[in-house]
Amino acid sequence: MARLRPHKIVDDLMHFECKRCNKWYPMEGYHYNRNSHYGIASYCKQCMYESNSMNKPKKEQAPSYTSEPVNNMFKNLGYDLKEDIHEQFKQKMFEKYGVDLSE
Numbered sequence: 001m002a003r004l005r006p007h008k009i010v011d012d013l014m015h016f017e018c019k020r021c022n023k024w025y026p027m028e029g030y031h032y033n034r035n036s037h038y039g040i041a042s043y044c045k046q047c048m049y050e051s052n053s054m055n056k057p058k059k060e061q062a063p064s065y066t067s068e069p070v071n072n073m074f075k076n077l078g079y080d081l082k083e084d085i086h087e088q089f090k091q092k093m094f095e096k097y098g099v100d101l102s103e
């Protein structure tokens, strides 16, 4: 028989034990995980967050426009890479083609 995840009913709500901090939370305390038995993650949201931020090295917080070729392409097109590329793109589209992309 498959081992069911430990759970208990509190105030008519099913609570599950977080496998990391061993605290009990209702379903709302967990992220969804379609692969798991009850469709929720093994760790509570707080533990998910903590384990994620621990695994992530600080220097990986690079901006989205990192690769050299892409940077050069934007530079050649006259973009200022220190500014918001998306905003500049919208501005250019408007100036060049009269297309207003702003929401």
Ligand SMILES: [Zn+2]
Pocket (backbone or CB within 6 Å): 018, 019, 020, 021, 022, 023, 043, 044, 045, 046, 047, 048
């Ligand atoms: Zn937890």
